[in-house]
Amino acid sequence: MKKHNFFAGPAILPASVLKEAAAAVTDFAGMGLSILEISHRSPEFVAVLDEAEALVRELLEVSDDYGVLFLPGGASSEFYLTAMNLLNEDETAGYIDTGAWSAKAIKEAKNFGHVNVLASSKEANYNYIPSGYDIPAGLRYVHLTSNNTIFGTQFQEFPETDAPLVADMSSDIFSRPLPLERFGVIYAGAQKNMGPAGVALVIVRKDLLGHVKRALPSMLDYRVHIKGQSSFNTPPVYPIYVSMLTLRWVKEHGGVAAMQKKNEDKAKLLYDEIDRNPKFRTTVEDPASRSLMNVCFVPTDEADTKPFLEAAEAAGCVGIKGHRSVGGFRASIYNSMPKESVQVLVDVMKAF
Numbered sequence: 001m002k003k004h005n006f007f008a009g010p011a012i013l014p015a016s017v018l019k020e021a022a023a024a025v026t027d028f029a030g031m032g033l034s035i036l037e038i039s040h041r042s043p044e045f046v047a048v049l050d051e052a053e054a055l056v057r058e059l060l061e062v063s064d065d066y067g068v069l070f071l072p073g074g075a076s077s078e079f080y081l082t083a084m085n086l087l088n089e090d091e092t093a094g095y096i097d098t099g100a101w102s103a104k105a106i107k108e109a110k111n112f113g114h115v116n117v118l119a120s121s122k123e124a125n126y127n128y129i130p131s132g133y134d135i136p137a138g139l140r141y142v143h144l145t146s147n148n149t150i151f152g153t154q155f156q157e158f159p160e161t162d163a164p165l166v167a168d169m170s171s172d173i174f175s176r177p178l179p180l181e182r183f184g185v186i187y188a189g190a191q192k193n194m195g196p197a198g199v200a201l202v203i204v205r206k207d208l209l210g211h212v213k214r215a216l217p218s219m220l221d222y223r224v225h226i227k228g229q230s231s232f233n234t235p236p237v238y239p240i241y242v243s244m245l246t247l248r249w250v251k252e253h254g255g256v257a258a259m260q261k262k263n264e265d266k267a268k269l270l271y272d273e274i275d276r277n278p279k280f281r282t283t284v285e286d287p288a289s290r291s292l293m294n295v296c297f298v299p300t301d302e303a304d305t306k307p308f309l310e311a312a313e314a315a316g317c318v319g320i321k322g323h324r325s326v327g328g329f330r331a332s333i334y335n336s337m338p339k340e341s342v343q344v345l346v347d348v349m350k351a352f
């Protein structure tokens, strides 16, 4: 039976990407060698890195004012690397607390400077994106989590501020066009919307670097990786290769504007059914806070949890059990998720 993959991450990748990625494990670029056993400095792999960077720049319209990096350590390493590279001990950064990942970023940043939590939706179990808060002048940067994978909320507009925005976009990178000039740093673990686990994408405005007074170990210094073009040491070659294939797929399918349109379409299908069907209830009431990537909902009657999971599973829908901090269900419908799969889940809900 065909499986419909709603896992939150690592998550669905396009079938054509998986096929090509599998072939490269035995014969990469006609070399008669596996991509897993060649030098990261071979022209064939350097071409992969170059194309991956070029695709990031083209898809998100990233200028030469920014470095584009592929780094190991996941998004979680960027929680501390952003603060370590940007924030002096006597300076203050603003943070918007919209979920578990934001809270982790706040915790790590406190090791390096002052943190001003500008707004939080914690008191409501993070079920909305705060608005209408003041942002004081003089902040080094303002950090936010653009899409809250666990709680199913997403910034539809970014806060107005003179300070550069620093954003964890792990679960919605390449899902929509961005006002790039407002961002100082964008980072994302690959395994939600870009590729397999093992690499993080970092887009960083170069003029923000070199300002901190602390000594930075080479591996933790963004400038070292910009100079080394993501090959200061051996980079995670295979996750970078598969991410590059996925970015090619995004481009072939019309780029991020086309992704956004398709994502809006898929999300509407699902939210409309949740709002219509008396058996289910949304956990994100405010339409302006709803995520197009992770759709969270709960059964009206708690006793329906297990039967619905079983009904979904019987239709091939896997990965919809909600995160333990929200309960119920979560359908992750990233770029690679076809509308037909969302329709299968909606049909299960209708029949339930």
Ligand SMILES: *Cc1c(COP(=O)(O)O)cnc(C)c1O
Residues within 6 Å of the ligand: 009, 073, 074, 075, 076, 077, 101, 145, 147, 148, 149, 168, 169, 170, 171, 189, 190, 192
């Ligand atoms: C998954 C996730 C992370 C953690 O990513 P790792 O690569 O596992 O460190 C951070 N932020 C967000 C928004 C996520 O969805």
